[in-house]
Amino acid sequence: MTQIECKNLSIGYDNAVVCENMNFKVERGDYFAIVGENGAGKSTLMKTLLGLIRPISGEIVIGDGLKRKEIGYLPQQTAAQKDFPASVCEVVLSGFLAATGLRPFYSKEEKAKAKSNIEKMGLSGFEKRCYRELSGGQQQRVLLARALCATKKIMLLDEPVSGLDPKVAAETYDIVEKLNREGTTIITVTHDLGSAIKYANKILHIGSEIFYGSKYDYMMSNIGKNFIYHGENRNV
Numbered sequence: 553m554t555q556i557e558c559k560n561l562s563i564g565y566d567n568a569v570v571c572e573n574m575n576f577k578v579e580r581g582d583y584f585a586i587v588g589e590n591g592a593g594k595s596t597l598m599k600t601l602l603g604l605i606r607p608i609s610g611e612i613v614i615g616d617g618l619k620r621k622e623i624g625y626l627p628q629q630t631a632a633q634k635d636f637p638a639s640v641c642e643v644v645l646s647g648f649l650a651a652t653g654l655r656p657f658y659s660k661e662e663k664a665k666a667k668s669n670i671e672k673m674g675l676s677g678f679e680k681r682c683y684r685e686l687s688g689g690q691q692q693r694v695l696l697a698r699a700l701c702a703t704k705k706i707m708l709l710d711e712p713v714s715g716l717d718p719k720v721a722a723e724t725y726d727i728v729e730k731l732n733r734e735g736t737t738i739i740t741v742t743h744d745l746g747s748a749i750k751y752a753n754k755i756l757h758i759g760s761e762i763f764y765g766s767k768y769d770y771m772m773s774n775i776g777k778n779f780i781y782h783g784e785n786r787n788v
């Protein structure tokens with residue numbers, strides 16, 4: 553079942569096009585990796601899929617009964633976000649904001665679900681801790697718990713392991729893979745081509761050239777080979 557289909561999609565800001573003419577489909581259960589150089593438009597694409605930015609042209613069709621507000625999102629981290637002065641519990645609960653709309657409180661069910669997501673991410677006992685005092689890996693797990701509040705159907709992750717040491721990065725990939733095995737569709741932006749090739753079934757490469765297809769076709773394509781062997785990912 554197709555959850556998201558983009559047809560001739562062009563994205564950007566105030567009519568300044570960042571990336572043009574993308575065509576791809578995200579099916580239920582996919583592990584969909586978005587790769588490309590810095591500034592290619594990966595984060596812009598994520599925000600466009602979420603409806604935070606309007607497409608410049610083309611179409612995004614949401615299907616399979618999915619609603620936009622049911623898309624979980626882990627934004628690319630900035631230094632300011634790492635310094636966010638709120639408790640773990642508050643950060644996780646904020647994952648429900650899209651669903652609560654103007655309602656100024658969280659329901660009992662939402663609080664229970666937040667608690668269960670905190671447990672699922674191995675953060676029991678951390679509820680009252682201040683988010684900014686946690687390690688990078690713990691912060692990523694808090695953000696995964698937050699993204700899970702929006703949905704179990706589909707998650708958009710923007711560089712989920714950036715800044716993490718290899719061990720914690722591997723643990724984070726394990727958590728994401730487990731969510732995917734349990735049925736959550738994963739769309740992830742990554743600079744880590746090794747992980748994209750290990751976990752993803754589909755790859756979208758954006759930039760001056762665009763590739764969309766299976767990871768096997770990507771590894772065989774010129775664009776994939778160039779990016780894997782000659783670019784910043786020479787060591788993969």
Ligand SMILES: Nc1ncnc2c1ncn2[C@@H]1O[C@H](COP(=O)(O)OP(=O)(O)OP(=O)(O)O)[C@@H](O)[C@H]1O
Pocket residue numbers: 565570588589590591592593594595596597628
């Ligand atoms: N709010 C904004 N307004 C105008 N231009 C923007 C805005 N955000 C990003 N851009 C520009 O859009 C282009 C794509 O940025 P984007 O953040 O999507 O790239 P990216 O592929 O995610 O890069 P990175 O790998 O560094 O995270 C860049 O040229 C950037 O300067």
Ligand SMILES: [Mg+2]
Pocket residue numbers: 594595596628710
């Ligand atoms: Mg980005």
